[in-house]
Amino acid sequence: MTVGGPDLAAQAIKAGLVDEFRLILAPIVVGGGKQSLPDGVRSRLELLDIRPFANGAVHLHYGGPGYSTMDKQQ
Numbered sequence: 001m002t003v004g005g006p007d008l009a010a011q012a013i014k015a016g017l018v019d020e021f022r023l024i025l026a027p028i029v030v031g032g033g034k035q036s037l038p039d040g041v042r043s044r045l046e047l048l049d050i051r052p053f054a055n056g057a058v059h060l061h062y063g064g065p066g067y068s069t070m071d072k073q074q
Contacts, residue, residue: 010038019064021045027056 012018049061 006034006036009036013041013043014038021060021062021064023060023062025058025060 009018043064045062045064047060048063049059051059051061053059
């Protein structure tokens with residue numbers, strides 16, 4: 001399931017329902033906007049994949065608690 005939007009994503013993260021994170025970082029600083037990760041939640045993540053793009057953006061794929069790379073290889 002894909003969770004979109006910062007408010008809904010923050011609720012799902014706080015509830016422990018998110019086991020995988022895919023982030024795209026762009027080399028641009030905007031200085032404002034809506035916070036996408038909730039305050040007060042800590043989780044150990046495992047970096048699973050990095051994919052750089054020609055424009056400088058980077059796709060980061062992390063597995064969180066309960067994520068098993070063995071489950072995804074089947």
